Amino acid sequence: MGTPALWAPQAWLPARGWVDGVLLTPGRDGCWQAVQAGVAQPPEAATVLPGPVLPGLVNAHSHAFQRAFAGLAERREAAQDDFWGWRDRMYAVANRISPAQLQAVASQLYAELLQGGYTQVLEFHYLHHQPDGRPYPEPLAMAQALAAAAQATGIGLTLLPVLYQRAGFAQPALRPDQCRFATTPAGVTAMREGIRAWGLPGVTAGVAIHSLRAAEPDAITALVQGCAGDAGPIHIHIAEQTAEVSDCLAATGRRPIEWLARHVALDARWQLVHATHATPAEMDAVAAAGAGVVICPSTEANLGDGILDLPGWLARHTITSIGSDSHVARHWPHELRALETSQRLALRQRNVAAAPEQGQPATAARLFNHSLAGGAAAAGFAAWGLVPGARADLLVLDGAAPGLLGVPVSQALDGLVFAADAPAFRQVWVAGQCRVRDGRHVQAAALAEGFVGAMQALWA
Template identity: 65%
Template sequence: MQSAVPRPPTAANLTGRNPQLLWAPRAWLGGDAAAHWAEGVCLEVDASGHWKAITPGVHTPPAHATVLAGPALPGMVDAHSHAFQRAFAGLAERRASDADDFWSWRDRMYGVALRTTPAQLRAIATQLYLELLQGGYTQVCEFHYLHHQPDGTHHPDPATMAWALADAAQDAGMGLTLLPVLYERAGFAQPSLRVDQRRFATTPGFVADLQRSVQRSGRALLHAGVAIHSLRATSSQSIAALRAEVGDTDLPIHIHVAEQIQEVRECLVAHGQRPIAWLAAQGLLDARWQLVHATHTEPTEIDAVARSGAGIVICPSTEANLGDGLADMPGWLQALVPMAIGSDSQVCRQWAEELRWLEYGQRLQLQRRNVAAAPAQGQSATAARLFDAAIRGGGPAAGFARWGLRVGARADVVVLNDHAPGLLGVPASHTLDALVFGCDTPVVRDVFVAGQAVIREGQHAKQAPVAAQFVAAMDALWHGAVLE
């Protein structure tokens, strides 16, 4: 396969950058061995913004090292994001009719999609990406289907909205994996899109061309894969055509799948199989594929995904907000299927809360505690098992062969404020436990992406102007609008 692991930033993008050394009093180290807290860790960054060396047991910081002010964690990948939906977060929490579900929420969300301009998308996404950095994410996978002008015609540059997202990530200092989406019909039995979906229309060729254009741009921290909206929104012929366009290139391929019971029922009528079973039966799945949501499954489908090497992306806060249901987390973990997390509709922008929701949903359903823990496998800490799973699954979901505090991975690190409420006084060995299950205020102090500080003491250098541009975009979008 051709390698699609993001290239090191070009020399032009790293003008003036020198190798540097960070020192952490404690750091969560992974790699091939079991992840664990290590004391006195030197983290050496090379000129390309990757980890050159990681050395624990250095109990006195070297004179030339930048001393980190708290425990250090690897940056998290947000493996599923719709940035424009940040403008809708918190605005769909009222019900004027007898019922409200995913499908009614979706219809209202389309109203935002139809009005958002490129400049507004950039302002919204920049605010979102800044918030994600403050929530401990350093890379975001943007499931991008808001492509065209409001009337459905192409922009003079068909990648205009994609560049708005890329500019936003660059403004924030966030890593971005852009995933242009194949989207061609309103449902299994529909020949085309609805009128209010007109900005989403794409073909396999459009998606492949956009992916190649983004990948060739040479921008630092920018990478691209492809996505298929869902089986209901794309024909089997178009999925096969996109698969042919991609060929054997090693890039991430994402798809919404089995999020809703209605989708599963309609897929059974259309294809005679459940969505994940159909994907597996077509021989499509391999380690490049990321199944987003994968909520409604049977054990045989989990087994098929495990055999294929594909991963899943669970979005707990969005799945709860939309009433989607609960994924079979114990089944997926037991099958050793790679698992990442995503912020999706942006009702939550902190990974620790996503992991809390992931575990708490299972506790409520199964009436048990510490569902994700696996003491028989030497993994008695629930938070650590979920965090490690999300770190290991997130890298491939974003197109990275190496991720985390590992030599060769991009030099991303998140520094915690261990004096924050929830962490204050907690024994060092239980920092992750308290972070996921005992904190209700922000605890991220500093964030480095590719060795460069983008969050300092919880704040971003561009925080005020970014917020002002976001408020202006929100005012333009919502002024005079009728909110249900």
């Protein structure tokens, strides 16, 4: 017997926003079979949801192992600190974490992401081998740990095995503390196919290139050729740091996005992660190709990356999604607020992302709708949200949460993004199953115990 129909007093529907009385019927396949608006009263057999309903969002960029490092790099002993100093300290956990510890850390993270309103996570996965660089007896051991965490918590997972070959444009080999990242184009596509062969529900796969500095041009070409005819997503870190842009110019004579657009046939499969430092011409090239941009506001702020040109990307109708990346924040309203407030600080304006001239005066709604569509594109999903054929995911708002109490439903999304200072989801459903009740994952206590054990072993 399948999950009974769910009735919401209000729900956020495509192109309509808040709609009263929505009946949502999951099918046996875990996808929405029907979405019917204007149902004033819940049918007798329906489950009545205890608040307004939003679709879940895709977290389009994650390094799960970095959850074990969140909050542990906020001191400075040298004259200054930057991304590169943070990266070297981050390698301390990257080079110690075992498959069992990764599973425990990822399980805690994925529960927190569900509590924060994400129902799908895209893992930019480069911890492939043992710390000394030797393959595990089971070559996909680390990917299996992530998949096991996703299965245990109920979140959807897209694994993106990463091409990683060198330490920098002028460093043709990996550093000793990067040897467990080593891959080849053939190895990456083999991992993708191996993950797909598992046939796990809710687990999909694409590929990723760590960055232009970490992959040889010929290898990038070979990987792209290996993806010919495959619909899976292709992700790449790009133009995150000004030093990266300078190094790319010195090595190739072109800026990172400019180089990429000239050397590969960008299309809708491509997702450019960060793209913080992009010129108008580079932005034009990305938009013309139909590629997407993945923005990670909390991490980009934490690492001092800089502020991207959000109005420029929006003006070009580029599909943008959000990710929590290093997981210093783990709920999407925080990311959307940080994205908008960074623009306000830089431009000394308010409601930068709103577009009243396009009939979109609400900042939160425009950002949310972009993230909804962008997340689907980043994961390679044809359907996403509260529509027939999409996976049966939803979020139930807690109307009594700080920032939402007393706010009219018509402006609940505004309150959620700009006034709620903690996750405000009473329930979270994935594939027709309730995974979060009363704001906590249904297995929160057991997952936390495993996480604490892993943290103690990592940092003792």
